[in-house]
Amino acid sequence: MxxxxxxxxxxxxxxxxxxxxxxxxxxxxxxxxxxxxxxxxxxxKAPQKFYNRANSMGAPPPPQNPGVSLKVLPVETRVHGAESLMGEFRDALNVDCGYCHGGDRPLQVDVNPRKDIARKMILLVRQINSKFPETGVFPVGNQAVTCYTCHRGDPHPVSLSNLRYDPPAPKQ
Ligand code: HEC
Ligand code: HEC
Ligand code: HEC
Incomplete structure (x- = not known):
């Protein structure tokens, strides 16, 4: 193994x-x-959900219109609101929607290069999961590895090569 x-x-x-x-x-x-x-x-799975201001103020759930610009996700993927796949992306990186989308521009617009990075990440997650038995094609079905597995609430995941070490505690 x-x-x-x-x-x-x-x-x-x-x-x-x-x-x-x-x-x-x-x-x-x-x-x-x-x-x-x-x-x-x-x-x-991220232990905590990330709520933006509207979510935390108890805004009603947004309408679930199917995506119009999806290039890699299945068209029926739930992409609206905190309980959607987009909410999972947000929880995995601990960022808000605008991190990958375009500020106040519509969410289907491709202005932010991070959106294309995230598309490549979806393909990477599919490639990784294909190595594990009984997994579906992300985001459908059982997944051995998700965005959260690597990211753990950080846009730049940890590896031994880029691990940060805190200085030793001062002597008493
Ligand atoms: C880590 C990056 C990332 C974050 C964070 C993110 N998104 Fe996305 N979003 C994407 C990508 C990538 C796509 C396009 C996927 C594709 O092409 O299949 C997308 C597509 C969408 C779409 C579909 C647009 C359409 O109609 O075609 C909506 C709606 C959306 N996101 C909403 C949100 C919301 C709301 C949030 C915050 C809760 C959010 N996104 C957070 C990366 C992100
Ligand atoms: C992309 C994520 C990922 C990376 C990178 C990764 N692993 Fe894993 N590894 C997994 C997953 C997922 C499992 C399956 C865990 C399960 O379902 O029981 C696993 C299982 C294992 C197991 C079997 C554990 C068991 O008891 O069945 C071993 C051993 C292992 N990994 C070692 C390694 C070593 C050594 C490396 C680095 C060379 C490594 N892994 C890198 C995701 C990863
Ligand atoms: C196998 C580990 C792994 C998985 C799984 C993974 N990522 Fe990443 N991701 C990384 C690494 C490593 C980087 C940093 C790359 C760099 O800086 O060159 C990164 C960078 C990113 C960035 C760019 C961040 C920035 O500020 O430049 C986005 C956006 C992103 N990932 C989204 C996702 C999404 C969405 C998923 C799930 C669909 C995902 N990632 C799954 C390892 C992973």
């Missing part, structure tokens, strides 16, 4: 131009620690 994981980490590296060298040599955006975080079974 660990051998398969090494091959998977090397394959994931090909999605990140900033990764360099063949794992474990070099710099890697994603390594074992990115998903496992000290646990045999990586987590897939």
């Amino acid at each position: 660990a051998r398969k994981m090494i091959a998977m980490v090397r394959l994931i590296d090909t999605s990140f131009p900033s990764s360099a060298g063949v794992f474990p040599e070099g710099y890697h955006e994603v390594d074992c620690s990115t998903c496992h975080r000290g646990s045999v079974k990586p987590e897939t």
Whole structure:
């Protein structure tokens, strides 16, 4: 299993131009620690929901119109409101909708390059899950790895290559 994981980490590296060298040599955006975080079974669901001002003020749920500009997600994907897949993206990165969308521009507009990065991430999640038994094509069905598995509330996930260390506690 660990051998398969090494091959998977090397394959994931090909999605990140900033990764360099063949794992474990070099710099890697994603390594074992990115998903496992000290646990045999990586987590897939954010423990906290991110609520924006409208959500927290109890605004009524938005109308569930089907997407009109979806290039990779199935057209029937639920994309509106805090309980939608978009809400999961928001929880996974701990950002608001505007982080990937365009401020006050309509949500179907492609002005923010992060939207295309997120599309590539959807394809990456599909590629990773295809390595695990009994998983569906993201976001449909059971998923071994989700956006949250790597991101854990951070737009730039942790790996051993980019881990930040706090200074030692001052001596008493
Ligand atoms: C993209 C996320 C991801 C990365 C990166 C990753 N793993 Fe995993 N790993 C998983 C998932 C998901 C499982 C399945 C857990 C389950 O469902 O039981 C798993 C399972 C395993 C298991 C089997 C655990 C068990 O008891 O069945 C081992 C061993 C393992 N990983 C080692 C590694 C090592 C070593 C690396 C780095 C070379 C690594 N993994 C990198 C996601 C990842
Ligand atoms: C991590 C990036 C990211 C975040 C955060 C995000 N989105 Fe999206 N959103 C996308 C991507 C990527 C697509 C297009 C997917 C595709 O092409 O299949 C999309 C598509 C949509 C669409 C479909 C537009 C249409 O009609 O075609 C809506 C609506 C939407 N998002 C709403 C939201 C809302 C509301 C939030 C906040 C709760 C949010 N998004 C947060 C990346 C994001
Ligand atoms: C296998 C681990 C992994 C998974 C799974 C993953 N990401 Fe990422 N993502 C990364 C890494 C690593 C980066 C940082 C890359 C860099 O800076 O070069 C990143 C960067 C991003 C960025 C750009 C952030 C910025 O500010 O530049 C967005 C947006 C994003 N991911 C969205 C998503 C979404 C949405 C999903 C789920 C569909 C997802 N990611 C799943 C590893 C992952």
